[in-house]
Amino acid sequence: MRLIDTHAHLQGAEFNRDLEPVLARAVKAGVQLIINVGYDLNSSKRAIQLYRKYSMLPPAVGIHPHDAKAWSDEVESSLRRWAGSPHVVAIGEIGLDFYKDYSPRAQQLQVLEKQLQIALDYRLPVILHVRNAYMDILNVLKNFPSLRGVMHAFSNT
């Protein structure tokens, strides 16, 4: 069996000590690739750096809705630069989180749309994080009919 894990965050400091044994166990279990998903600028950058050492960890880059408040032109240009690299496999994780509301909703929507446009521009799939915002995200996604991707932690009907 060939398995691909589409969502992990192995760039976190909690894996600094034992990343190699974690990867070895994944390989032994038949996992060929683990998409290492960014959630802010640092974790996206670190995912790209880790890929240079571990080719089984293709990176995704994006700003999580919790961090939408940190959006800036500089963040956008970094994401666009990385999205243009042949190794980046997706834009994510991005989305809406109206459960925790760590960033203002209007800003979450704005940052989501900007990142969906980056995905379209670079023909990349998206990794969506959505909580308590299902109708809201459907309203946004209908404006991007050609996008492909996965909905992560989906708990609606």
Ligand SMILES: [Zn+2]
């Ligand atoms: Zn995640």
